[in-house]
Amino acid sequence: MSFARPSRIALATLVCLMAVSTSAKDKEGSKDHPLIGRYAGSEITAYKVAEFNEQRFVNAPLDIRADGETFTEANSFKVEGRITDIRYDAPKDRSALEIMRNYEESLKSKGFEAVYACANESCFKGKTSVYRFNFVAGDGPINYRYDTGVRYLLAKATRPSGDVYAAIVIGESKGNPLVHVIAADLKPMETGQIAFIDASAMAQSMAANGRVALYGILFDFDKAEIRAESRPTLDEIAKFLKASPALSVVVTGHTDSKGAFDYNVDLSKRRAAAVVAELTSRYGIAAARLTPFGAGMASPIAPNEDEAGRARNRRVELVAR
Missing domain, CATH: 3.30.1330.60 (OmpA-like domain)
Known part of the structure; x- marks a missing residue:
């Protein structure tokens, strides 16, 4: 699976929109992932980083009727590494489609390849309410932010220092679009950290x-x-x-x-x-x-x-x- 090729002018514009930046209203201590950035005008509302943890990424349509809101071997895979989890409020006058297109082109310009993407009904097997995609980003308490639509992209960059996965989850509702970025920088766990005491x-x-x-x-x-x-x-x-x-x-x-x-x-x-x-x-x-x-x-x-x-x-x- 690959991204469409943008024009030079479009690419320059999109990369500017996706630059790493900060906002005065960002959650204290938070920052963008250096390879992913944010959509211009977005604000960080939740942020956490684990130096080494596991993360499951969805790579197939969800069968909510059979599995409920859970990760399974059929709909996702697990990686381990440095996990960055960032939630943004995007500008209210921007659509999920426009925001996702910007992420797609920005990630492509940085060497990422698309692994899996879906939107709305195509994210599911069978008919279900699109808000149920919320669990993929851990957004259960605010599932209403997915009331009218969802878009999802999983991309991978292969790098000598370690591969990087980037999942972009965008929820649409009557308010601002919600953008959830989950990145996994794959690396081996630091060993020899346990001081054995006899x-x-x-x-x-x-x-x-x-x-x-x-x-x-x-x-x-x-x-x-x-x-x-x-x-x-x-x-x-x-x-x-x-x-x-x-x-x-x-x-x-x-x-x-x-x-x-x-x-x-x-x-x-x-x-x-x-x-x-x-x-x-x-x-x-x-x-x-x-x-x-x-x-x-x-x-x-x-x-x-x-x-x-x-x-x-x-x-x-x-x-x-």
Whole structure:
């Protein structure tokens, strides 16, 4: 699938319209993706970046009747890398078609190739309301912004430094067009980031500080199920606790500052409870010695301004009780 070839004059005009820019009304701390830019006059209303995460991109019509509003292997594929998610309010006097044409030509000029595109009814198998495309961009709470139409484009740029996928989702309603840009800069995950602490080091830290911070207990994003890679650290925690039978601890979950405060407190508590459950059921540590507690984002040990700081704040601590 490829883009149509624009004239030189049209291309120059379109690239100007799609330049990377800023607006005084942009969400604080937000910025355009450097390869994608924005439609002139648009304002950023939501923005988030994950240095490494997974993202599913739609590449086939959605079968809402059979699957509901969900990603499946039949309608999408998964990639991993740096994920940028930006939502814009576009100028009210511009149509979704005009905005999408600008994105198409701008992306083509930067070496992108179209992977999949659809508009309105062609985005679905069978008859359904077009607003139901909202979940593709995570716009469920504002699905009314897709009331009268939707346009979608997925494009890919092949680059020596790593491929880039760009999904453009445009919703039409009685108000301003909504533009949602989701980009995935494919890159391998940084490894060697987990500082392994054995039972001896845990004992030393507990004796010196009354607590020990653990980074080897891993969870998927927004989940409380312990990942299999956490087994070596759990083995060492059990060894440490069995060597100190008189010690009782508070198992404290910590998050970074992304997300709502109350939600993060609950998530961190559920993660702490999962660790306690594993220590009691698999290793036979007495439940009376373990108290799960969720601190959420309330006790950072580094600034949450960048991913390096946020990674230090996402941890489990054992605190002497």
